[in-house]
Amino acid sequence: MPLPVLERIREDLPNFQSSGLSIMESSHRWQLYEDVHHAAAAGIRELLAIPQTHEVLFLAGGATLQFGMTALNFLPADGSAAFADTGAWAQKAIKDAGLVGTATVVYDGKAAGYTRMPRREELERAIRQQPDHAYLHLTSNETINGAQLADFPDVPIPVVVDMSSDIMSRPLPWDRIDLAYAGAQKNLGPAGVTVVIIRRSLAEAPVRPLPAYLRYDTHADKQSLYNTPPVFPIYALALVLDWIREEGGLAAISARNASKADLVYTAIDTSDGFYVCPVEPGSRSVMNAVFTLAKDSLTPAFLAGAEERGFLGLGGHRSVGGCRASLYNAVSYESVQALVAWMEEFRHAN
Protein backbone atom coordinates (compact mmCIF):
# COMPACT_ATOMS: atom_id res chain seq x y z
CA MET A 1 0.00 0.00 0.00
CA PRO A 2 1.34 3.46 -0.82
CA LEU A 3 2.03 5.40 2.40
CA PRO A 4 -0.11 8.42 1.39
CA VAL A 5 -3.07 6.04 1.02
CA LEU A 6 -2.56 4.58 4.49
CA GLU A 7 -2.39 8.09 5.93
CA ARG A 8 -5.56 9.10 4.16
CA ILE A 9 -7.35 6.00 5.51
CA ARG A 10 -6.25 6.92 9.03
CA GLU A 11 -7.71 10.38 8.56
CA ASP A 12 -11.00 9.17 7.05
CA LEU A 13 -11.57 6.20 9.30
CA PRO A 14 -13.63 7.51 12.23
CA ASN A 15 -15.73 9.99 10.27
CA PHE A 16 -16.05 9.57 6.53
CA GLN A 17 -16.64 12.85 4.69
CA SER A 18 -18.03 14.44 7.88
CA SER A 19 -20.96 12.02 7.77
CA GLY A 20 -20.53 10.88 11.37
CA LEU A 21 -20.10 7.30 10.11
CA SER A 22 -17.03 5.25 9.29
CA ILE A 23 -16.82 3.58 5.91
CA MET A 24 -15.98 0.45 7.89
CA GLU A 25 -19.42 0.36 9.49
CA SER A 26 -21.37 1.59 6.48
CA SER A 27 -24.06 -0.29 4.64
CA HIS A 28 -23.34 -1.02 1.02
CA ARG A 29 -26.62 0.76 0.24
CA TRP A 30 -25.37 4.00 1.80
CA GLN A 31 -25.09 6.70 -0.86
CA LEU A 32 -21.60 7.77 0.21
CA TYR A 33 -20.41 4.19 -0.14
CA GLU A 34 -22.14 3.67 -3.48
CA ASP A 35 -20.30 6.69 -4.82
CA VAL A 36 -16.99 5.17 -3.72
CA HIS A 37 -17.96 1.78 -5.15
CA HIS A 38 -18.81 3.10 -8.61
CA ALA A 39 -15.77 5.39 -8.62
CA ALA A 40 -13.56 2.37 -7.89
CA ALA A 41 -14.98 0.39 -10.82
CA ALA A 42 -14.80 3.42 -13.11
CA GLY A 43 -11.23 4.07 -12.00
CA ILE A 44 -10.12 0.56 -12.90
CA ARG A 45 -11.84 0.89 -16.26
CA GLU A 46 -10.23 4.25 -16.96
CA LEU A 47 -6.69 3.40 -15.82
CA LEU A 48 -6.60 0.04 -17.61
CA ALA A 49 -8.44 1.40 -20.69
CA ILE A 50 -11.06 -1.36 -20.47
CA PRO A 51 -13.57 -1.18 -23.33
CA GLN A 52 -17.37 -1.26 -22.87
CA THR A 53 -17.39 -4.91 -23.98
CA HIS A 54 -16.03 -5.85 -20.54
CA GLU A 55 -17.45 -5.46 -17.01
CA VAL A 56 -15.43 -4.67 -13.89
CA LEU A 57 -16.61 -6.73 -10.90
CA PHE A 58 -15.69 -6.81 -7.21
CA LEU A 59 -16.01 -10.25 -5.64
CA ALA A 60 -14.87 -12.04 -2.51
CA GLY A 61 -13.01 -15.33 -2.17
CA GLY A 62 -9.65 -14.26 -3.56
CA ALA A 63 -8.06 -15.39 -6.77
CA THR A 64 -8.37 -18.88 -5.30
CA LEU A 65 -12.16 -18.89 -5.69
CA GLN A 66 -11.68 -17.87 -9.33
CA PHE A 67 -9.72 -21.06 -10.01
CA GLY A 68 -12.95 -23.00 -9.46
CA MET A 69 -15.48 -20.35 -10.42
CA THR A 70 -14.08 -19.90 -13.93
CA ALA A 71 -14.25 -23.67 -14.45
CA LEU A 72 -17.77 -23.96 -13.01
CA ASN A 73 -19.00 -21.27 -15.39
CA PHE A 74 -17.21 -22.23 -18.58
CA LEU A 75 -15.97 -25.83 -18.44
CA PRO A 76 -18.59 -28.51 -19.17
CA ALA A 77 -18.19 -31.80 -17.24
CA ASP A 78 -17.39 -33.60 -20.50
CA GLY A 79 -15.31 -30.75 -21.91
CA SER A 80 -11.72 -29.60 -21.70
CA ALA A 81 -10.00 -26.34 -20.82
CA ALA A 82 -6.45 -25.57 -21.91
CA PHE A 83 -3.87 -24.54 -19.32
CA ALA A 84 -0.35 -23.20 -19.42
CA ASP A 85 1.41 -24.91 -16.52
CA THR A 86 3.75 -22.08 -15.62
CA GLY A 87 4.23 -22.76 -11.92
CA ALA A 88 2.65 -23.06 -8.50
CA TRP A 89 -0.33 -20.77 -9.15
CA ALA A 90 -1.19 -22.27 -12.52
CA GLN A 91 -1.11 -25.70 -10.90
CA LYS A 92 -3.73 -24.69 -8.35
CA ALA A 93 -5.98 -23.50 -11.17
CA ILE A 94 -5.37 -26.77 -13.05
CA LYS A 95 -6.23 -28.82 -9.99
CA ASP A 96 -9.54 -27.06 -9.39
CA ALA A 97 -10.58 -27.18 -13.04
CA GLY A 98 -9.77 -30.89 -13.08
CA LEU A 99 -12.52 -31.43 -10.49
CA VAL A 100 -15.06 -29.81 -12.81
CA GLY A 101 -14.03 -31.18 -16.23
CA THR A 102 -10.78 -31.99 -18.00
CA ALA A 103 -7.81 -29.66 -17.54
CA THR A 104 -5.45 -30.12 -20.49
CA VAL A 105 -1.92 -28.80 -20.16
CA VAL A 106 -0.98 -27.25 -23.53
CA TYR A 107 2.25 -25.67 -22.31
CA ASP A 108 4.27 -27.56 -19.72
CA GLY A 109 6.99 -25.53 -18.01
CA LYS A 110 7.68 -28.09 -15.32
CA ALA A 111 10.58 -29.94 -17.00
CA ALA A 112 12.48 -26.66 -17.40
CA GLY A 113 11.89 -25.83 -13.72
CA TYR A 114 9.47 -23.04 -14.64
CA THR A 115 12.34 -20.81 -15.67
CA ARG A 116 10.47 -19.28 -18.57
CA MET A 117 6.95 -18.41 -19.70
CA PRO A 118 5.37 -19.60 -22.95
CA ARG A 119 5.85 -17.32 -25.93
CA ARG A 120 2.78 -15.92 -27.60
CA GLU A 121 3.37 -18.01 -30.77
CA GLU A 122 3.77 -21.22 -28.75
CA LEU A 123 0.36 -20.75 -27.20
CA GLU A 124 -1.23 -19.79 -30.51
CA ARG A 125 0.24 -22.91 -32.14
CA ALA A 126 -0.94 -25.17 -29.31
CA ILE A 127 -4.52 -23.91 -29.60
CA ARG A 128 -4.44 -24.14 -33.41
CA GLN A 129 -3.42 -27.79 -33.16
CA GLN A 130 -6.06 -28.59 -30.55
CA PRO A 131 -8.82 -26.02 -30.83
CA ASP A 132 -11.61 -27.82 -28.95
CA HIS A 133 -11.09 -26.24 -25.55
CA ALA A 134 -13.70 -24.25 -23.66
CA TYR A 135 -11.05 -21.64 -22.85
CA LEU A 136 -7.35 -21.08 -22.37
CA HIS A 137 -6.17 -20.27 -18.84
CA LEU A 138 -2.95 -18.34 -18.27
CA THR A 139 -1.14 -16.91 -15.26
CA SER A 140 0.30 -13.58 -16.33
CA ASN A 141 2.82 -13.45 -13.49
CA GLU A 142 4.02 -16.47 -11.53
CA THR A 143 4.60 -14.76 -8.21
CA ILE A 144 6.65 -17.55 -6.66
CA ASN A 145 8.95 -18.37 -9.61
CA GLY A 146 9.37 -14.75 -10.70
CA ALA A 147 8.32 -15.31 -14.32
CA GLN A 148 5.98 -13.04 -16.27
CA LEU A 149 4.16 -13.49 -19.54
CA ALA A 150 5.60 -11.06 -22.08
CA ASP A 151 2.63 -11.09 -24.48
CA PHE A 152 -0.89 -12.49 -24.71
CA PRO A 153 -1.91 -14.89 -27.48
CA ASP A 154 -4.58 -14.18 -30.06
CA VAL A 155 -6.67 -17.36 -30.09
CA PRO A 156 -10.25 -18.16 -31.18
CA ILE A 157 -11.31 -19.37 -27.70
CA PRO A 158 -11.85 -17.28 -24.55
CA VAL A 159 -8.65 -16.38 -22.72
CA VAL A 160 -8.86 -16.38 -18.91
CA VAL A 161 -5.94 -14.87 -17.02
CA ASP A 162 -4.92 -14.92 -13.36
CA MET A 163 -3.38 -11.45 -12.96
CA SER A 164 -3.19 -11.40 -9.18
CA SER A 165 0.39 -10.25 -8.97
CA ASP A 166 0.74 -7.94 -11.95
CA ILE A 167 -2.63 -6.31 -12.53
CA MET A 168 -2.32 -2.52 -12.91
CA SER A 169 1.41 -2.80 -13.56
CA ARG A 170 1.28 -2.48 -17.36
CA PRO A 171 -1.24 -1.81 -20.16
CA LEU A 172 -3.27 -4.83 -21.36
CA PRO A 173 -4.66 -5.91 -24.78
CA TRP A 174 -8.37 -6.34 -23.97
CA ASP A 175 -9.15 -7.61 -27.46
CA ARG A 176 -7.20 -10.76 -26.50
CA ILE A 177 -8.39 -11.12 -22.90
CA ASP A 178 -11.89 -12.34 -22.05
CA LEU A 179 -11.61 -12.68 -18.29
CA ALA A 180 -8.92 -11.36 -15.96
CA TYR A 181 -9.02 -11.92 -12.22
CA ALA A 182 -6.83 -10.68 -9.41
CA GLY A 183 -6.86 -10.69 -5.64
CA ALA A 184 -6.34 -7.02 -4.74
CA GLN A 185 -3.69 -7.53 -2.11
CA LYS A 186 -0.56 -7.47 -4.23
CA ASN A 187 -0.97 -4.44 -6.44
CA LEU A 188 -4.36 -2.84 -5.87
CA GLY A 189 -5.20 -2.54 -2.19
CA PRO A 190 -5.80 -4.55 0.96
CA ALA A 191 -6.78 -8.21 1.00
CA GLY A 192 -10.48 -9.02 0.86
CA VAL A 193 -11.60 -8.02 -2.62
CA THR A 194 -11.01 -9.74 -5.94
CA VAL A 195 -11.23 -7.78 -9.15
CA VAL A 196 -12.75 -9.61 -12.11
CA ILE A 197 -12.78 -8.03 -15.55
CA ILE A 198 -15.00 -10.08 -17.83
CA ARG A 199 -16.30 -9.84 -21.35
CA ARG A 200 -20.04 -9.27 -20.97
CA SER A 201 -20.99 -11.95 -23.52
CA LEU A 202 -18.93 -14.55 -21.64
CA ALA A 203 -20.57 -13.69 -18.30
CA GLU A 204 -23.97 -14.51 -19.72
CA ALA A 205 -23.16 -18.04 -20.76
CA PRO A 206 -22.47 -20.32 -17.76
CA VAL A 207 -22.44 -23.94 -18.93
CA ARG A 208 -24.35 -25.33 -15.92
CA PRO A 209 -26.91 -24.14 -13.38
CA LEU A 210 -25.08 -22.44 -10.54
CA PRO A 211 -25.95 -20.76 -7.23
CA ALA A 212 -26.41 -17.03 -7.72
CA TYR A 213 -23.12 -15.92 -6.20
CA LEU A 214 -21.08 -18.21 -8.45
CA ARG A 215 -22.49 -16.74 -11.68
CA TYR A 216 -20.66 -13.77 -13.17
CA ASP A 217 -23.82 -12.27 -14.64
CA THR A 218 -25.37 -12.04 -11.15
CA HIS A 219 -22.65 -9.56 -10.24
CA ALA A 220 -22.52 -7.86 -13.63
CA ASP A 221 -26.30 -7.21 -13.60
CA LYS A 222 -26.12 -5.59 -10.15
CA GLN A 223 -22.79 -3.75 -10.56
CA SER A 224 -21.27 -5.93 -7.82
CA LEU A 225 -23.98 -4.90 -5.35
CA TYR A 226 -25.99 -8.13 -5.50
CA ASN A 227 -24.91 -8.85 -1.96
CA THR A 228 -22.67 -7.00 0.48
CA PRO A 229 -19.34 -6.44 -1.27
CA PRO A 230 -16.08 -6.05 0.71
CA VAL A 231 -16.85 -2.41 1.44
CA PHE A 232 -13.67 -1.39 3.23
CA PRO A 233 -11.18 -3.01 0.79
CA ILE A 234 -13.04 -1.44 -2.17
CA TYR A 235 -12.86 1.98 -0.51
CA ALA A 236 -9.10 1.52 0.04
CA LEU A 237 -8.67 0.27 -3.53
CA ALA A 238 -10.35 3.46 -4.80
CA LEU A 239 -7.74 5.48 -2.89
CA VAL A 240 -4.94 3.41 -4.45
CA LEU A 241 -6.38 4.25 -7.88
CA ASP A 242 -6.35 7.97 -6.96
CA TRP A 243 -2.70 7.57 -5.99
CA ILE A 244 -1.90 5.92 -9.33
CA ARG A 245 -3.52 8.86 -11.12
CA GLU A 246 -1.46 11.30 -9.05
CA GLU A 247 1.68 9.36 -9.95
CA GLY A 248 0.93 9.89 -13.63
CA GLY A 249 -1.34 6.95 -14.44
CA LEU A 250 -0.57 3.52 -15.77
CA ALA A 251 2.04 4.68 -18.29
CA ALA A 252 4.12 6.31 -15.56
CA ILE A 253 3.67 3.38 -13.15
CA SER A 254 4.56 0.89 -15.87
CA ALA A 255 7.73 2.80 -16.82
CA ARG A 256 8.76 3.06 -13.17
CA ASN A 257 8.16 -0.67 -12.67
CA ALA A 258 10.42 -1.42 -15.63
CA SER A 259 13.19 0.79 -14.22
CA LYS A 260 12.87 -0.78 -10.77
CA ALA A 261 13.15 -4.30 -12.18
CA ASP A 262 16.03 -3.26 -14.38
CA LEU A 263 17.97 -2.07 -11.31
CA VAL A 264 17.64 -5.46 -9.60
CA TYR A 265 18.31 -7.64 -12.66
CA THR A 266 21.31 -5.53 -13.62
CA ALA A 267 22.70 -5.93 -10.10
CA ILE A 268 22.25 -9.71 -10.45
CA ASP A 269 23.69 -9.96 -13.97
CA THR A 270 26.74 -7.83 -13.17
CA SER A 271 27.56 -9.66 -9.94
CA ASP A 272 30.05 -12.07 -11.59
CA GLY A 273 27.81 -14.98 -10.65
CA PHE A 274 27.50 -14.01 -6.97
CA TYR A 275 23.73 -13.58 -7.45
CA VAL A 276 21.90 -15.83 -9.89
CA CYS A 277 18.48 -15.34 -11.47
CA PRO A 278 17.19 -18.69 -12.72
CA VAL A 279 14.56 -17.11 -14.98
CA GLU A 280 15.30 -16.54 -18.68
CA PRO A 281 15.74 -12.85 -19.55
CA GLY A 282 12.61 -12.67 -21.75
CA SER A 283 10.42 -14.04 -18.94
CA ARG A 284 11.79 -12.21 -15.92
CA SER A 285 9.06 -10.70 -13.81
CA VAL A 286 8.91 -6.97 -13.36
CA MET A 287 6.96 -7.57 -10.14
CA ASN A 288 8.88 -10.35 -8.39
CA ALA A 289 12.62 -10.63 -8.95
CA VAL A 290 13.66 -14.10 -7.82
CA PHE A 291 17.35 -14.84 -7.23
CA THR A 292 19.69 -17.08 -5.32
CA LEU A 293 23.20 -16.65 -3.98
CA ALA A 294 25.67 -18.90 -5.76
CA LYS A 295 27.03 -19.74 -2.32
CA ASP A 296 23.74 -20.72 -0.71
CA SER A 297 25.31 -20.85 2.76
CA LEU A 298 25.47 -17.04 2.61
CA THR A 299 21.72 -16.65 2.06
CA PRO A 300 20.73 -16.45 5.77
CA ALA A 301 23.32 -13.70 6.42
CA PHE A 302 22.18 -11.79 3.32
CA LEU A 303 18.54 -11.96 4.40
CA ALA A 304 19.30 -11.10 8.04
CA GLY A 305 21.30 -8.04 6.95
CA ALA A 306 18.48 -7.06 4.62
CA GLU A 307 15.95 -7.28 7.41
CA GLU A 308 18.15 -5.12 9.67
CA ARG A 309 18.07 -2.50 6.90
CA GLY A 310 14.28 -2.63 6.67
CA PHE A 311 13.80 -4.95 3.70
CA LEU A 312 11.03 -7.24 4.90
CA GLY A 313 9.90 -10.44 3.26
CA LEU A 314 12.93 -10.72 0.98
CA GLY A 315 13.13 -14.47 1.51
CA GLY A 316 11.86 -16.59 -1.38
CA HIS A 317 8.51 -18.37 -1.07
CA ARG A 318 8.73 -21.21 1.45
CA SER A 319 8.33 -23.72 -1.40
CA VAL A 320 11.43 -22.56 -3.32
CA GLY A 321 13.76 -20.75 -0.87
CA GLY A 322 16.37 -18.26 -2.09
CA CYS A 323 15.38 -14.60 -2.35
CA ARG A 324 12.52 -12.71 -3.89
CA ALA A 325 12.30 -8.94 -4.18
CA SER A 326 8.68 -8.02 -4.72
CA LEU A 327 8.55 -4.76 -6.62
CA TYR A 328 4.84 -4.01 -6.60
CA ASN A 329 3.52 -0.61 -7.64
CA ALA A 330 3.75 0.84 -4.13
CA VAL A 331 7.49 0.07 -3.88
CA SER A 332 9.40 3.25 -4.68
CA TYR A 333 12.39 3.52 -7.02
CA GLU A 334 14.42 4.76 -4.04
CA SER A 335 13.60 1.61 -2.05
CA VAL A 336 14.89 -0.50 -4.91
CA GLN A 337 18.06 1.61 -5.15
CA ALA A 338 18.59 1.00 -1.44
CA LEU A 339 18.10 -2.74 -1.91
CA VAL A 340 20.59 -2.84 -4.74
CA ALA A 341 23.07 -0.89 -2.58
CA TRP A 342 22.71 -3.62 0.08
CA MET A 343 23.21 -6.34 -2.54
CA GLU A 344 26.41 -4.63 -3.68
CA GLU A 345 27.67 -4.07 -0.14
CA PHE A 346 27.08 -7.72 0.76
CA ARG A 347 28.73 -8.98 -2.38
CA HIS A 348 31.88 -6.93 -1.82
CA ALA A 349 32.01 -8.02 1.83
CA ASN A 350 31.75 -11.68 0.82
Ligand SMILES: *Cc1c(COP(=O)(O)O)cnc(C)c1O
Ligand atom coordinates in the same frame (compact mmCIF):
# COMPACT_ATOMS: atom_id res chain seq x y z
C1 LIG B 1 -1.40 -14.54 -4.54
C2 LIG B 1 -1.84 -15.20 -5.76
C3 LIG B 1 -3.00 -16.00 -5.80
C4 LIG B 1 -3.83 -16.28 -4.58
O1 LIG B 1 -4.63 -15.21 -4.30
P1 LIG B 1 -5.69 -15.25 -3.09
O2 LIG B 1 -6.31 -13.90 -3.20
O3 LIG B 1 -4.89 -15.46 -1.83
O4 LIG B 1 -6.63 -16.35 -3.34
C5 LIG B 1 -3.35 -16.55 -7.00
N1 LIG B 1 -2.62 -16.37 -8.11
C6 LIG B 1 -1.49 -15.63 -8.10
C7 LIG B 1 -0.71 -15.46 -9.37
C8 LIG B 1 -1.07 -15.02 -6.93
O5 LIG B 1 0.05 -14.28 -6.92
